Every structure is written in C-alpha cells, then in structure tokens.
Amino acid sequence: MGVSPQVVTRFAPSPTGALHIGNVRSGLFAWLFARHRGGRFILRIDDTDRERSTTESLDEIIDSLRWLGIDWDDGPPNPAFFQSNRFDRYRECLRQLLSSGKAYPCYCSPQELDARRKQAQQERRKPVYERICRDKPFAPDLAPPDRAGGRNYTIRFRMPLDGETVLDDLVRGRSVFQNIELDDLIIVRSDGVPTYNFASVVDDADFGVTHIVRGDDHVTNTPRQIQIFRALGFKEPAFAHMPQVLGADGAPLSKRHGASSVYAYREQGYFPEALLNYLARLGWSHGDQEIFSKQELIDLFGFEACGKSPGIFNAEKILWLNFHYLKQRTPAELAHEIRPFIERRGYTIPGDEAWLVRMVATLRERAKTLVELVEFAHFYLSDDIKVEPKAAAKFFKPEIAEALKSLASEIGALDGDFSEAAIQAAFERVLGRFAMKLGQLAQPVRVALTGGTVSPGIYEVIAVLGAKRTVGRLENALRQIESGSQP
RNA sequence: GGUCCCAUCGUCUAACGGUUAGGACACCGGCCUCUCACGUCGGUAAUGCGGGUUCGAUUCCCGCUGGGAUCACCA
Numbered sequence: 307m308g309v310s311p312q313v314v315t316r317f318a319p320s321p322t323g324a325l326h327i328g329n330v331r332s333g334l335f336a337w338l339f340a341r342h343r344g345g346r347f348i349l350r351i352d353d354t355d356r357e358r359s360t361t362e363s364l365d366e367i368i369d370s371l372r373w374l375g376i377d378w379d380d381g382p383p384n385p386a387f388f389q390s391n392r393f394d395r396y397r398e399c400l401r402q403l404l405s406s407g408k409a410y411p412c413y414c415s416p417q418e419l420d421a422r423r424k425q426a427q428q429e430r431r432k433p434v435y436e437r438i439c440r441d442k443p444f445a446p447d448l449a450p451p452d453r454a455g456g457r458n459y460t461i462r463f464r465m466p467l468d469g470e471t472v473l474d475d476l477v478r479g480r481s482v483f484q485n486i487e488l489d490d491l492i493i494v495r496s497d498g499v500p501t502y503n504f505a506s507v508v509d510d511a512d513f514g515v516t517h518i519v520r521g522d523d524h525v526t527n528t529p530r531q532i533q534i535f536r537a538l539g540f541k542e543p544a545f546a547h548m549p550q551v552l553g554a555d556g557a558p559l560s561k562r563h564g565a566s567s568v569y570a571y572r573e574q575g576y577f578p579e580a581l582l583n584y585l586a587r588l589g590w591s592h593g594d595q596e597i598f599s600k601q602e603l604i605d606l607f608g609f610e611a612c613g614k615s616p617g618i619f620n621a622e623k624i625l626w627l628n629f630h631y632l633k634q635r636t637p638a639e640l641a642h643e644i645r646p647f648i649e650r651r652g653y654t655i656p657g658d659e660a661w662l663v664r665m666v667a668t669l670r671e672r673a674k675t676l677v678e679l680v681e682f683a684h685f686y687l688s689d690d691i692k693v694e695p696k697a698a699a700k701f702f703k704p705e706i707a708e709a710l711k712s713l714a715s716e717i718g719a720l721d722g723d724f725s726e727a728a729i730q731a732a733f734e735r736v737l738g739r740f741a742m743k744l745g746q747l748a749q750p751v752r753v754a755l756t757g758g759t760v761s762p763g764i765y766e767v768i769a770v771l772g773a774k775r776t777v778g779r780l781e782n783a784l785r786q787i788e789s790g791s792q793p
Numbered sequence: 794g795g796u797c798c799c800a801u802c803g804u805c806u807a808a809c810g811g812u813u814a815g816g817a818c819a820c821c822g823g824c825c826u827c828u829c830a831c832g833u834c835g836g837u838a839a840u841g842c843g844g845g846u847u848c849g850a851u852u853c854c855c856g857c858u859g860g861g862a863u864c865a866c867c868a
Binding site for chain 1: 796803816817818826827830
C-alpha cells in the first residue's frame with residue numbers, strides 16, 4: 307500500500323508577551339502528534355504585528371520550549387520561519403487573489419467601520435462588515451496597499467455567498483458553517499501588512515503543514531481559512547482544535563490566576579517533566595494512568611483520547627506531580643538543581659557539595675518545589691534564625707535549661723563520630739540523666755536549632771548542622787530562657 | 794444577541810447499551826512517629842433537568858438549563 311505522507315505540524319506563537327501555559331499546551335499537542343507519527347515539527351514566529359513583537363518575548367519562547375524539551379525540526383534561528391521576512395511572498399499571493407477576483411480593495415475607514423458596527427449592535431443586527439466595497443470595480447493589477455505608498459484601502463477576501471464549509475475536526479468532529487455567515491475579512495491592512503488569517507494560510511501551505519493543531523479559540527477562523535486555502539489553489543490541511551484551559555473561576559487562564567507562564571513555573575521551582583505531564587493530562591488521557599514520561603506521551607498520544615470540553619487548571623495537581631518528580635531525583639541531583647535557587651535568595655552555602663547533598667536529603671520529602679525546599683532550608687543556610695515567639699513561649703521553660711546544658715556539652719564532646727547514631731546516643735544519655743522522654747527534649751531542641759516546631763528528624767538536623775552550630779544555638783536558647791525567667 | 798461547540802465526584806478524568814459508575818488531585822479519619830512531612834490503610838463525594846428509543850441507558854435522539862469559543866486594519 308502507499309506510504310502515508312509525512313506528518314508536518316507547527317506551533318506559531320506571536321512574540322508579543324510571555325509564553326503562556328495555555329499556549330504551550332497547544333504547541334505541546336502539535337509536537338506530540340508530529341513525534342508520535344514520526345513527522346516534522348515546525349516553529350514559526352508570527353510577528354506580523356511589528357509594534358507588539360519583541361526580541362525578549364522571542365527569547366522567552368525559545369528558552370521555554372527548550373526547557374520543556376520541545377524541539378523543532380525547522381524554525382528559528384532560520385529567518386525563513388519569521389513571518390516578518392515573508393512579506394514578498396504574501397504580496398505575491400495577494401496579487402494572485404486580486405487578479406482572479408477573489409479579493410478586492412475596501413475603502414472604508416476604520417472610523418466608518420467602527421461606527422457601522424456600533425450602530426448595528428444598537429439596532430440588534432449582526433455587527434459584521436456589510437460588503438460595501440465588494441462589488442465596486444477595480445483594476446485587476448491594482449497595487450497592493452503599501453506603507454510607503456500611503457494607500458487608503460485594505461484588501462478583503464471575497465467569501466462565497468452560498469454553500470457551506472465543512473470542518474472535520476480531529477478532536478471535535480464535524481461542524482458545518484454556512485458560507486453566508488462568513489464575512490469578507492480583511493487580509494491585508496492599509497499599511498500593507500497581511501493579517502493573521504491570510505499570512506497563516508500562506509505559510510501553512512508553503513511549509514507543507516499537514517495538520518493544524520491549535521487552541522479552539524481558532525475554530526471560528528477555520529472555515530474562513532479553509533476558503534482562503536482553496537482560493538489560493540491549495541488543499542486545506544487537517545485540523546485539530548484543543549479545548550481551552552480555564553482558571554479556577556472558569557475564566558480563561560490569565561495572570562491574575564497566579565503563575566501563568568512557563569517562566570513563572572520555572573522560577574517557582576517546578577520541573578519541566580511535571581509541567582509537561584500536567585499539561586498533557588489536561589484534556590487528554592490514557593485510561594487511569596497519571597504519570598507519563600515524555601517518551602510515553604509520544605508513544606501513546608492521539609486525538610481520539612482528547613476531550614472536547616475546556617479544562618480547569620488545577621494548581622494542586624501540578625504541585626503533586628512536581629513532588630512526584632522531586633522524589634524521583636537523588637539528593638545529589640537535587641543539590642545540583644537547587645544551587646541557583648539558593649544563590650538567588652542571597653545565601654552563601656555554609657558547606658561543600660557533600661554537605662549540600664546531606665542537607666537536601668533531610669528536606670526532600672517536605673517540599674514540593676525547589677523554592678519551597680530553599681525556604682525550608684533557611685535554618686541550615688543561615689545562622690540568622692529568629693525563634694517563633696509562640697514556640698519559645700511553649701518550649702523554652704526554665705525547667706528544661708539543665709537538660710539543654712547537658713545536651714550541649716554532650717554534643718560538644720562528640721568530636722570524632724558525628725553520626726546520627728552517636729547523636730542519638732548522646733540524647734539517650736541526657737534523657738536517662740534527667741528521666742525524660744524524647745518528646746520532652748526534642749521539641750525544645752528543635753525550636754532552639756530551627757526556630758520553629760517543624761523540621762526534619764532532630765538527629766538529622768544536628769548531623770547536618772554540625773557540633774559548633776548546634777552548640778551555639780543551644781547556648782543562644784539557654785540565654786533566652788534565663789533572660790525570660792527573670793521577673 | 795448571531796454562529797460554532799461542550800456537559801460523569803469540588804477539579805482532571807475512565808466507561809465507547811448491561812460495572813456495587815473506576816482512578817488521580819484535594820479533603821476527612823486510622824496506623825507509623827521526637828515535630829512536620831513521607832509512607833500506608835480506610836472514608837466522604839458525580840452521571841444537570843425533562844422527554845423519547847431500547848428488555849436495559851452515563852452511553853443513542855430531541856428539548857431545556859448551564860458553560861465555553863468567536864463576531865478587530867490582534868494573533
């Protein structure tokens with residue numbers, strides 16, 4: 307049988323802001339599909355809006371994609387994949403549409419159109435362009451609008467007035483649009499810049515895109531684009547529209563829902579695997595499976611298993627996933643990854659790499675992100691610890707002073723063997739001497755060493771802290787107990 | 794409002810005419826325990842409503858209700 311043509315998908319972000327979670331998700335699905343089918347994945351930069359496009363944003367897109375491990379076969383830095391470099395080609399296609407009568411100039415001004423729109427809305431009519439210039443005669447060799455030329459017209463697409471356009475969407479199934487409902491959209495602005503619906507079609511055709519995978523905010527554009535594909539003499543590709551991602555309040559995900567960009571997640575100490583896993587699972591499933599490696603995602607992905615309704619972004623679940631991936635890492639790996647986060651907080655690490663690894667090992671199951679882990683590590687990283695007043699009031703009682711003193715000297719005498727076992731033995735000697743239970747001693751010590759009532763096991767903490775810092779903090783606590791007991 | 798689409802626990806979802814409606818996050822409780830976590834065991838919780846079709850509907854059809862997308866010289 308015939309070899310099925312190679313699949314080509316693309317992700318076409320605009321470099322006009324942060325790379326948004328909902329946005330990468332569309333890119334992820336396009337990428338997964340291409341990889342699943344052994345096809346090609348293209349990154350195209352939709353930068354026709356020159357005012358809003360920035361290089362910072364472009365860098366962020368590229369950086370974010372790399373961090374997530376989404377790679378592209380064609381795209382930046384190749385200039386051919388920037389729409390701003392393809393204006394000549396768009397112009398060529400425009401001439402073709404003009405000379406075949408499939409596009410026409412429109413002389414209505416923005417103000418005029420705006421006024422008509424408002425009036426239509428007031429009269430409860432559809433706020434669409436009424437094809438005012440559609441039948442005005444024009445020269446087939448009309449010069450396209452041009453910024454330099456100062457033309458006062460746009461170019462509109464001559465949409466068929468009858469018939470229907472069928473969209474057989476790979477995830478949503480069939481939708482039928484009556485062509486009369488489709489308006490004569492502007493395809494080239496008066497400054498000569500093509501609009502998205504036009505440039506995108508030309509690019510997708512030129513680059514041989516076989517499957518357009520994108521967010522379902524584009525569905526209503528699709529029948530228009532299909533008509534443009536056909537007018538240009540191209541066969542339209544297949545479409546797959548993924549449902550949107552909403553915030554907890556059901557509104558589209560945005561900045562006010564907290565972290566919404568890939569960068570934000572990275573900075574908050576999330577792992578790329580967690581974000582990838584979460585995003586893929588939001589709107590797609592494979593039975594009861596929750597954890598997917600990148601390779602599993604590629605192997606198992608398919609549009610049949612994609613849902614059609616919008617999903618609500620759940621910050622707690624991605625936190626749980628992140629915790630899962632955090633636990634999978636060895637302390638040594640975590641120590642390596644956490645360094646920049648520690649440094650960003652302004653700490654000087656008071657030990658060598660081996661020390662850092664031991665520190666991480668004690669905290670690993672108590673933090674869900676790298677940032678949380680650093681926050682928890684404050685009492686290890688700094689000697690500037692403030693004791694929580696409530697904890698001090700509860701545990702820094704005069705009657706504990708002698709036991710703390712005794713423990714300090716036991717710890718201080720522990721020069722050779724500073725293992726957890728040795729520390730435990732020291733504790734037991736003190737416990738025996740004062741006829742106390744571990745719980746009675748451990749909490750005051752914990753407060754003295756960490757400033758609070760929550761920490762890893764007390765022997766671990768002491769082992770990582772070392773004798774000198776431990777004794778110093780015990781002495782500080784004793785001073786506080788004495789001064790506090792004065793009337 | 795027009796057009797298009799969607800509808801299972803609070804959330805993400807499984808079920809593709811026959812299940813005590815399953816899993817996961819979150820939540821609640823037991824166990825573990827030097828605190829907090831981790832771990833472990835268990836629990837609460839869903840087919841929006843009304844009609845059909847069928848021996849039988851979460852599943853198929855219709856209506857209602859609810860939700861989303863979109864209606865720019867932005868992408």
